[in-house]
Amino acid sequence: MGIGNVTERRLAPPQVGISVVILALAPDRGEAGRGRLWLPLVRRVRQPYLGMWALPGGGLSADRTLESSAYKALESTTSLHPRYLEQLYTFGGPDRSRGGLPMVSIVYWALVGQAETRDLAEADNVKWFPEDELPELAFDHRRIIDYALWRLRNKIEYPDVAVRLVGETFTLGQLHDVYEAITGESIDLANFRRRILASGQLEDTGAKQRIGRHRPAAVYRYVSRPADPDDGERPDLWNPAQWARSDRSDGTTRTAGERAGNQDARAHADALSALAR
Amino acid sequence: MGIGNVTERRLAPPQVGISVVILALAPDRGEAGRGRLWLPLVRRVRQPYLGMWALPGGGLSADRTLESSAYKALESTTSLHPRYLEQLYTFGGPDRSRGGLPMVSIVYWALVGQAETRDLAEADNVKWFPEDELPELAFDHRRIIDYALWRLRNKIEYPDVAVRLVGETFTLGQLHDVYEAITGESIDLANFRRRILASGQLEDTGAKQRIGRHRPAAVYRYVSRPADPDDGERPDLWNPAQWARSDRSDGTTRTAGERAGNQDARAHADALSALAR
DNA sequence: CCAAAAGTGTTACCACTACACCCATGA
DNA sequence: TCATGGGTGTAGTGGTAACACTTTTGG
Structure with a gap:
């Protein structure tokens, strides 16, 4: 090359x-x-x-x-x-x-x-x-x-990442624990539940699981492809056709966070500036 | 070879x-x-x-x-x-x-x-x-x-990236054009202006620049370090100490976008799943 | 005065936080 | 019945999109 x-x-x-x-x-x-x-x-x-x-x-x-x-x-x-x-x-x-x-x-x-x-x-x-x-x-x-x-x-903001750390199926409580373990912050369970469900990435398996001696929790499964016909394929590193300009076909609007930048981007940029004059 | x-x-x-x-x-x-x-x-x-x-x-x-x-x-x-x-x-x-x-x-x-x-x-x-x-x-x-x-x-959501593509100094109009050129979308100039200024990453140089025969525009400069004493150093790839858990010392809250995930993360994840079983 | 770009104000909306509340279960 | 975690409702907040509006300049 x-x-x-x-x-x-x-x-x-x-x-x-x-x-x-x-x-x-x-x-x-x-x-x-x-x-x-x-x-x-x-x-x-x-x-x-x-x-x-x-x-x-x-x-x-x-x-x-x-x-x-x-x-x-x-x-x-x-x-x-x-x-x-x-x-x-x-x-x-x-x-x-x-x-x-x-x-x-x-x-x-x-x-x-x-x-x-x-x-x-x-x-x-x-x-x-x-x-x-x-x-x-x-x-x-x-x-x-x-x-x-x-x-x-x-x-960890991306649901799919956290999901890999729990099993194939899991309760929202378990997933919530994973988030807290990784971020080190405490996260409001009620809001967490809504957000994660709203992402459309989880699917209720119908099963229930009892963790302690309390009310059983619904068991979910991660689905990468939400039943959402109009949002285009996600890009695939080995499929260049998918890198084409996408225009956000899913209709979502960009929020501040997307724009403000995650640390990820910054780290590399700063690392460079610290080095390459 | x-x-x-x-x-x-x-x-x-x-x-x-x-x-x-x-x-x-x-x-x-x-x-x-x-x-x-x-x-x-x-x-x-x-x-x-x-x-x-x-x-x-x-x-x-x-x-x-x-x-x-x-x-x-x-x-x-x-x-x-x-x-x-x-x-x-x-x-x-x-x-x-x-x-x-x-x-x-x-x-x-x-x-x-x-x-x-x-x-x-x-x-x-x-x-x-x-x-x-x-x-x-x-x-x-x-x-x-x-x-x-x-x-x-x-x-391009991150201001610093776009800024590298214009010169050392620039008007908001120029920066706006860069964003549009890269994203291919048209962006409301009024809102763009507010957002980008609110990010605190731009500094008014005091100079004015006249592009056409119209009202001159203020000239800005990019400042990586906003005058914002309490937000910690950004991580530097060569300085592991900075990777420590940070707890968002700048007090901002996470917004949906940060959580929902950018395509970047998805591309890699999907690429993998397409491949590694 | 006009055209065109710079720049400001105003409103409605929507996602999110915080927190109060109800539900199901075993002991 | 209580304790505990599962799960829902809702008011308030803040960022932002949409778009109307004012300002400044040269011709």
Whole structure:
């Protein structure tokens, strides 16, 4: 691709790997503690950083997409099958290079539901850690995790993200707990319920679930496609036709928040300005 | 790029490059045509795709950050100095690999103001193209550009992005035109004015500028830091301390838009689901 | 005075917050 | 019956869209 446009270049090829930050909620919901976020780490069996904990990862292969490379790396190191996997950022730079070789990590982040959590066979070299009690980490993986958590907290506004952290089905109370766990704020349950239902992304399964000894709650399921015929396809990174100018066919109006900007956008912009003169 | 034979393919490191999508407004504002977006391309001087147009790009070096590699690649191919540079996405996958080698492109996108536009010495092998009249492009650069444009249109809600496309100083009318050019929608000027001023990101320079033969307009400047002492530092990708949970110290409440999610988040999520089962 | 862009005021609407309230259930 | 979480109603608030309106300039 862009390589070869520049005549002067004759550099040693960089080392490239894929790493994944997997996030999940603590398995239990209940009295004990509000759910914390946990993530699995693997112990390094090679130099450098031998014996230290690191993000699961792997290499690229020519016949896979980056996503499926990430997926496979995850599977082969932890047996987990995330339902949400998104490219987070690509890290590089002088502080990462070893022996004059640029070291590049393409980092994905993944969310797994509580049910899938069991898939992870904890072993000597794979272990869950709570987000706020991480061991010392290899490379700059600590920084990467912090960034992933920050992204999660700034992205939690989108219903689909939170939904991946609970199971396939869930009550609004459970989902509410997830939101509170992630944002760290307390959220009015009544308003939360209305908002989330109004988004049209949830579907009542008809089932009821009794959590404690109280009134049973309705069980919902996430539906990505609300029964809303007139809003166009959402863009798909692999389907360029969908990136065409859309004109908001869903008829919604833009609100202040959309315009004011989320931290996400700012972080990158500011990061640049701090650096590129 | 027929590097590597079949046997070494498995172990051969992937080829990694950096490419940049640079966006700018057409130099003229006036009656003629509403500003369109233009971008510079460079003509390839090597196989493959020899003679075709491609995104400016270059390689990585071990002693630079990815951003500064992008910045430098841009400078050396086009002499442009963008004031906005942000990592867009990293592309890879089987459709990109050549000769069994994974080919990865870390793509940045950049915005340059109309003033800086002159820095680009148009030559045989560097040329501006309007966004909607692109030539046939090398590799999958067309797709990348489409993605960058889509990102731009979905990020234009943030005042800082639009501001990079006009000059250092500008009238509200000019800024308004930029918004309309990018979104393709017509925006009520009166409301636009109020919103943008209310954001606190603009500062009246005191100067007046007469565009046509009409009433002169106030000239504004973008200020990233509103005189607003109690809202914390914005996160900086290179300063992990700032990723800490922030609790919205600026006292604003979240609005529907922030919660409902922008297309940005959806695109990635949907892309994944379309792929990773 | 006219045309055209700059800039202001006014109203109606709608999403959201806060909080009071009712419902269903097991003990 | 009580306690507890599930679930609903409703008044008030604040941001914004729509659009009418005033101001300033050159011709």
